[in-house]
Amino acid sequence: MFGLGGFSRDMGIDLGTANTLVYVKGKGVVVREPSVVAFRTDTGTIEAVGNDAKNMIGRTPGNIVALRPMKDGVIADFETTAIMLKHFIQQAQKNQTAFSRKPHVMVCVPSGITAVEKRAVEDATVQAGARTANTIEEPFAAAIGANLPVWEPTGSMVVDIGGGTTEVAIISLGGIVTSQSVRVAGDEMDDAIIQYVKKKYSLLIGERTAEQLKFEIGSAGMPEGIEDMEIRGRDLLTGLPKTISISAVEIGEALHDTVYEIVDAVKYTLEKSPPELAADIMDRGIVLTGGGALLRNLDKVISNETKMPVLVAENPLDCVAIGTGKALDNLHLFRSKAGITSRSRK
Numbered sequence: 001m002f003g004l005g006g007f008s009r010d011m012g013i014d015l016g017t018a019n020t021l022v023y024v025k026g027k028g029v030v031v032r033e034p035s036v037v038a039f040r041t042d043t044g045t046i047e048a049v050g051n052d053a054k055n056m057i058g059r060t061p062g063n064i065v066a067l068r069p070m071k072d073g074v075i076a077d078f079e080t081t082a083i084m085l086k087h088f089i090q091q092a093q094k095n096q097t098a099f100s101r102k103p104h105v106m107v108c109v110p111s112g113i114t115a116v117e118k119r120a121v122e123d124a125t126v127q128a129g130a131r132t133a134n135t136i137e138e139p140f141a142a143a144i145g146a147n148l149p150v151w152e153p154t155g156s157m158v159v160d161i162g163g164g165t166t167e168v169a170i171i172s173l174g175g176i177v178t179s180q181s182v183r184v185a186g187d188e189m190d191d192a193i194i195q196y197v198k199k200k201y202s203l204l205i206g207e208r209t210a211e212q213l214k215f216e217i218g219s220a221g222m223p224e225g226i227e228d229m230e231i232r233g234r235d236l237l238t239g240l241p242k243t244i245s246i247s248a249v250e251i252g253e254a255l256h257d258t259v260y261e262i263v264d265a266v267k268y269t270l271e272k273s274p275p276e277l278a279a280d281i282m283d284r285g286i287v288l289t290g291g292g293a294l295l296r297n298l299d300k301v302i303s304n305e306t307k308m309p310v311l312v313a314e315n316p317l318d319c320v321a322i323g324t325g326k327a328l329d330n331l332h333l334f335r336s337k338a339g340i341t342s343r344s345r346k
């Protein structure tokens with residue numbers, strides 16, 4: 001057992017497909033950066049990590065590549081993930097004093113991943129400088145971060161909609177009773193917008209423009225307003241830049257299938273729930289976490305489709321990081337139950 005008392009610098013990391021957050025006890029979330037690394041291809045050196053690297057996506061000269069080392073919630077590029085983690089761990093430690101030891105680190109992983117994928121996260125964390133690397137299943141961490149009564153003999157349901165994965169879980173007595181992880185979330189929404197604009201307007205837009213459309217005028221179900229937004233892209237017929245105006249109704253149409261894949265995952269998990277727990281969830285409601293929870297009207301659509309109350313957690317983007325950090329305090333309570341595993345430096 002290890003604790004977080006005194007000058008501990010132990011940390012919880014939400015190693016996400018879109019964003020990485022680092023939570024330090026007593027300080028809260030101290031790092032919140034996009035999971036992006038930019039390299040110089042000629043020298044192999046790192047040009048930027050996080051926000052600075054994200055700003056380079058789609059805008060890099062020939063000798064610089066900006067890439068996202070995580071895909072669908074798992075490591076797509078091991079070395080780059082370790083480099084990125086090291087950078088964020090050092091950033092989190094920047095203003096700390098009087099420390100001699102390396103941190104114990106808890107990292108979240110999607111609930112559906114293989115043992116090999118999980119081990120890669122632990123190894124990358126140790127390579128990044130952790131003294132021990134523990135992993136916790138993401139929906140469990142999200143539930144702790146959303147202050148759900150995970151230790152009590154009552155059913156809590158959490159839906160964590162991130163960049164790469166949506167994690168749905170029903171939790172009771174410190175363990176996941178039933179869960180579902182689908183590789184459909186915010187990135188898929190952006191991609192659906194890109195494909196829609198390409199098909200309807202023969203216009204090629206970038207990831208950042210698609211995400212902006214989602215933030216500004218995107219919604220689940222039929223939008224309430226009649227907003228529209230001007231976007232710029234490359235006309236596939238002429239090859240030249242072109243500006244068009246696109247409406248909230250069109251973005252709603254583009255997002256329809258992705259939203260309903262998430263709804264189906266929620267329904268499927270509810271169907272597998274023991275009846276007593278389903279009754280508890282009916283009383284307390286389904287809690288949405290992750291950045292995708294901020295999509296307008298997603299709570300209403302899920303509520304309509306499941307006939308259950310649905311709430312968006314406070315600070316949905318931070319829940320997993322907070323829960324991951326807090327889990328370090330309670331390792332003894334649920335090491336065997338919530339799929340926590342750990343690895344140490346040799």
Ligand SMILES: Nc1ncnc2c1ncn2[C@@H]1O[C@H](COP(=O)(O)OP(=O)(O)OP(=O)(O)O)[C@@H](O)[C@H]1O
Pocket residue numbers: 014015016017018019020072073161162163164165166185186187211214215289290291292293294295296316317
């Ligand atoms: N206001 C918003 N409306 C819609 N989507 C949003 C909003 N804010 C953030 N998002 C989306 O949330 C996603 C990122 O969420 P989050 O940071 O929880 O994911 P992650 O932890 O990096 O991913 P994963 O859990 O899949 O590894 C992105 O797809 C982003 O576009």
